[in-house]
Amino acid sequence: MNSVQNPAQVLLVLTTLPDHPxxxxxxxxxxAEHLAACITILPSAQSVYRWQNRIEQASETPLIIKTTxxxxxxxxxxxxxxxxxxLPEIIALPVTQGLPDYLAWINRATLSEDTTC
Structure with missing residues (x-):
């Protein structure tokens, strides 16, 4: 996503953290910085991945970030x-359908100084 085709496009960004806190x-x-309208913190998940030529396992806390x-x-x-x-997981997925009012709220909530949310 190097160029912004449609700045109002809602995205779901996925990442994981090592723990809930x-x-x-x-x-x-x-x-707080208006970089996301909402972030859903999921329960702990077990990840299996290859890192530095070894198979690793870790308990992680997934996040679903709603932004534009x-x-x-x-x-x-x-x-x-x-x-x-x-090397954090940062994956952005475009939202192609959704409740129009909710998608509009995400756009408003990610404006720098918006207070109408």
Whole structure:
């Protein structure tokens, strides 16, 4: 997502954190900075992955971040700067359908100084 085609495009951004307290702290910061409208913190999940040529397993806390394409670059930069992992999972998926009022709320909530949410 190097270029912003439609800045109002709603995105779901996925990431994982090593534990619930770090997920809560990061989520609060991102919402407070209007980089996300809402972040859903899921229960702990078990991840299996290859890292440095070894199969690893870890308990992680997944996050589902609701934002817009206009805020994605800043969100990604904030995640990279604050994330405890060397190579964090940051995957953005476009939302192609949804309740129009909810999608509009995401756009309003990610404006820098919006207070109408």
């Amino acid at each position: 770090s997920a809560e702290a990061l989520a609060a910061e991102l919402v 394409a206009a805020r994605y670059a800043q969100l990604e930069a904030a995640l990279r700067a604050r994330h405890p992992y060397t």
